[in-house]
Amino acid sequence: MISIDKTSDKPLYHQLYEELKRQIIDGELRAGYRLPATRTLAATWSLSRNTVVSAYKQLEIEGYITGRAGSGYYVEKIPAPLELEYTVPSYPRAEEEADEKKLTYDFRYTDLDLNIYLTRAFRQSMANAWARAESRTKNYYDLPEGSYHLRASIARELHALRGVNTRPEQIILTGGHYYSLLFITRFFPRSRYSLLMEDPGYPAVWDIFQQEKYDIDYIPVTEEGVDTSRLHQEKNKILYLTPSHQYPMGYVLPINKRIEILNWAVKTGSYIIENDYDSELRYQDLPIPSLQSIDKNRRVIYMGTFSKSTSPDLRISYVVMPMGITVDLRKRFPRFSPSLPLLIEDTLSDYIDRGEYRKRLNTIRTYSRKKHDFIISSLKKRFGSRVKIHGTGGGLHFVLELDTSLKEREIIDTLAASDVRVYSMKEYWAQKERAPENLIFIGYGGIPLTDLPKYMAALGKGLEQVLAK
């Protein structure tokens, strides 16, 4: 008995195919059984012969039956599928996913409240990029390093803004710092290099290098910069630094240490990763020159991002490899594929080339400076020397040092009770025993300037309670 519904939307051959397939799987048609000739089956069920031919053909392509010349179609031997018992895993609903309770006054670091999508200039750049996409006769895979055009725009811009000396050919575009670091591990394998890391530092860095099984050592960093006395005996290292605005502490690495480190790298065959993650945001003074700009010996791997100067959801970061290293990924790693959408790359290069990126930076800088200054003055007015502010002068975060003997967890919980979310500093220390208890991390990129008085009032109230304990 074959069940076929001639009034269904599903083509008859599709129904016949499914029906026969079911019969074979269920064992109603046994292995070795010879199917009726197409003509016969068609006549029996008042189907066109084509319908039967198409159904048989699909079954043959998928291996349920085999045609033998002059003899017809036979059912294949199909093993019985194993089936184990499982319980369906339960998922939290997407809204419930948050690990921590949502608080009203959240000093989250990575948000940005200046919405670039609202600007006419960025919209125009997207329209220009779209027009370019329309005019292409083919869609294709670009170079694995990313768009040459955007890399040229970035090379020019980095030279003008950060003194970075590079050719577009030395730049690799990536979908974020995670991928930038991953690329670096490909060029500097653990068989030849190990990692030296500033401590406190950025945990993502040591996580990625650990995942890739590198040996890792940590150098304490203080207001005077990393402890360079630790470098002398080291060879073939990758030294990770944030010299212009130490992450998370916000210190500036002094010039004598910069030169000492560059000289050390030359003498020991080492390289320095300079993560210049927020140096475009400098408020009180001139920008701090990049380490790459004074490196005469090509020891600096420079990395940066557009997350803070455009939007974190654009996912555009980059690595500038030292001149002595051949980047050409098609030759070195022929299986790498480009990771950024061409439309987004073209939008950004248009935005840079028309001078709009530079203007946007000024807008962000002016706006963020107001937040920066407001936070400092409101903390100073209320707390004086009871709260020391680390990392002033740039960026979108501060580290607050509190005159308290509370544990970090107690500080964060006390503030949470006042509906204020601040962030742990301890996670930034690899050597946990060195981590102080009385530091907290606050970011202000996502807080609108007009809301800042409310945020600071709430933070101030919470801090009063912390300091009173």
Added chain:
Amino acid sequence: MISIDKTSDKPLYHQLYEELKRQIIDGELRAGYRLPATRTLAATWSLSRNTVVSAYKQLEIEGYITGRAGSGYYVEKIPAPLELEYTVPSYPRAEEEADEKKLTYDFRYTDLDLNIYLTRAFRQSMANAWARAESRTKNYYDLPEGSYHLRASIARELHALRGVNTRPEQIILTGGHYYSLLFITRFFPRSRYSLLMEDPGYPAVWDIFQQEKYDIDYIPVTEEGVDTSRLHQEKNKILYLTPSHQYPMGYVLPINKRIEILNWAVKTGSYIIENDYDSELRYQDLPIPSLQSIDKNRRVIYMGTFSKSTSPDLRISYVVMPMGITVDLRKRFPRFSPSLPLLIEDTLSDYIDRGEYRKRLNTIRTYSRKKHDFIISSLKKRFGSRVKIHGTGGGLHFVLELDTSLKEREIIDTLAASDVRVYSMKEYWAQKERAPENLIFIGYGGIPLTDLPKYMAALGKGLEQVLAK
């Protein structure tokens, strides 16, 4: 002597800072030298005192000088930078970069000539995504797995089109198959799993697993599918398969081997990577059901891409992890960052949700089927059995088997002499000694249907010469 140009656009404090910095670096101002008091220097050079204070402050931030309370500013000891001699590396000009000469009739695989950016529906989806971006009060980092909304759209669509059973929570969005495979290595570490790979297969796969230091073994694949007799003694494997359209040969894995392989995976604690890279492009018959759709025991890791159904430059691929595995990247790999721009994710989910993706698939399928049929009929008419065509029925490429004793290189060169570019097949074999000499790879995704007669005439002419040798 201080050189300051009062007519310059550069602020005076900036000029003074640069001049003093130069003097310190050049040793004109020695370490320990006490700088003139700000008031004195200002009076000497007719500058405002503020100008001098700002310049000193910047020099202090960067570590060139140090202020001592009540005593003034002193020059720091700055080590002399080492400077080695280098020759500037030379780069080929971007236009000269191509490895191989450009030929008129290029049967490149990865191009697409159907330009999605020219469609009203895709433009509308981008506009809708932009409107959503404008309405956000903050820009932020999304989940590392990528947009939940798009993952939900994909889960729905995969179920409808490919019978794939998944929750959005099991999907990870990536910037391409390279990154999809990289994610898989993170979930299935080499300490517990080794790779089994169909041969011929996709070299990117073994490259990536090799880079990650996995043990790799290869199983020959023929028209009857992979040699499953090779599986019995294997345990804890990741078996890489392209069951619906073997890459590169184009075979369909028969149902009995599918079930055999699924049963083997259950019994041996192994997993199967199903790369369903082009199964949406099936022309003559029904789509081939995915392996994931008949997997009752959660052994299949399913991966796919939007490169062929939208545009390769959009860079959207995905991995569907088996239900038994907890994906939650924030918990498992807290340092992963999302790799796709939210704007592109939102565009695609809008495009899918409005039913436009389904329509587009039909357009592409109808259009590509015409190319597929034209190529087959033109080869059959001209060459009959002298050219065997592998991989008909779907996709955007064929493998041609030629009745010739020429070496592969000679075949490719003979065709190149006729201005025709075809591609090597040998690179797809890991076990090179098994690779036949008389196969060539042709792709047709980038060749407009209207140009196809010219392309096939040129290819035919070239093949005549190959077969005559």
